[in-house]
Amino acid sequence: MESHLKKLVTHYRKSLQIKPDNLAIYDKIAELYYEQRELDKTLEVCQEALQIQPDLASVPKVLNKMLQTLGFEGEEVTAFQNLLQSKLDYESFQMLLSRSETVKTPADVKTWKDAIVLGYDFKEKKQWDEAIAAYMKAIEIEPSLSLSYLTLNCIINYCFTPEFNQLERIITFYHQLIQGCLTPPYAYVVLGDMLTKQGKISEAIIAYKFAINQTIHLNKKITKKYINSPKNDDVSFLIIGMGKAGTSSLYYYLCQHPQFLPATDKELHFFNKNFDLGLDWYLAHFPPLPAEGGFLTGEATPWYLGSYEVEKKVFQLFPQIKLIAILRNPVDRAISQYYMSLKFMKEHRSLEVAMTSEVEILKDIADPTQVIEKYWQTEKGYLWFGLYVYFLEKWMTVFPREQFLILRSEDLYNQTDKTMKQIYNFLEITDYSLSEYPKVNSGSYSKTNNELRKKLSDFFKPHNQKLEDFLGMKFNWE
Structure with a gap:
């Protein structure tokens, strides 16, 4: 096996002599070393790739696996x-x-x-x-x-x-x-x-x-013209939801765009947890934007969509702001959130017990956004956060529909370039493609049994239909 590995690496190294800037070859070599758990050599290849093209999109995708291997x-x-x-x-x-x-x-x-x-x-x-x-x-x-x-x-x-x-x-x-x-x-x-x-x-x-x-x-994106130009404190857009639907990946992709200037952190939780700290505290987390345009900034706190009266607070301060919501099949989203809670020891029940318990509480509630206090004392909101239509209805009574971009997370991962172009068009910036679109902050877990999955699908079915009717778009979730 070792001899075979050396032969493959030698073969790819010869290819690099012909095309020394071919990042796909670096990726293949890194994968070979990673499969043999030669992590130090994997790392060396990743470093070589960055020296060829020093931006995050050029880093071999195996590096994300390596991060997780290292803990x-x-x-x-x-x-x-x-x-x-x-x-x-x-x-x-x-x-x-x-x-x-x-x-x-x-x-x-x-x-x-x-x-x-x-x-x-x-x-x-x-x-x-x-x-x-x-x-x-x-x-x-x-x-x-x-x-x-x-x-x-x-x-x-x-x-x-x-x-x-x-x-x-x-x-x-x-x-x-x-x-x-x-x-x-x-x-x-x-x-x-x-x-x-x-x-x-x-x-x-x-x-x-x-x-x-x-x-x-x-920041290499910054020019003397930016430094010397008059600036305004402003926020261009918010990614308002939904948690465990791809917001980390989306924000990561946006951070690579030459016209995007990121906040100090992806998630600032200002409108749902820190509003009392004041607007000056919030704006201090963002780079000032040239008055003449050319750059934009924003943050992604994916729990804004379902948080109480956040939409009113956002409108109070930024009535013209652009809003992005990325929605995932609510069954998959709920299961993903459950395993995240389990991983961080915030959940001790089995998946079936946790999901069945929440189905029983929510199935008879006429307005799921008005759950009783007892609900939050026993449940984690795995299913509740997937009732997207009721949250969007509230937001769209405050903001006009044209200020929203609603996306399917399945499209972000399966048609990434196309979806990102849609986002750039909405944000009114130029198209920009990455050589790689790594999944960021994604988890892995065992497959859910068919009986439980059907139970959850049946629960969400009428709510998903309401969502499609309300937005006039198909999500095709089963």
């Missing part, structure tokens, strides 16, 4: 894909491939690589205080490594409660560290998030704006 999950995968052009981020992969057994505590740490390995191990064991200490050590040793800030922020968000007593210590550490140090923009996003948790909103706004300013000056 990255959910939003960590999405965020890490946005950091791949950094040499240090690649080196962190190398470190994860061979863990040191001698490093047991932060006191044993000598290098930033050892600190991240230790932090990762503590995170897996849910020893949060120890994980935080390890990632802070990694930041202290190598302040320019984005991965440490990203993971530290994920841990803080997971652990944060009013009783969380580490925040002041971490913020003090941050302030001491960033004085005169070369730190990535995301370091200031994390600082802004922590200051927000402390209620220090004006200080948080300064941190977010500093992050945006750093990002702008590092």
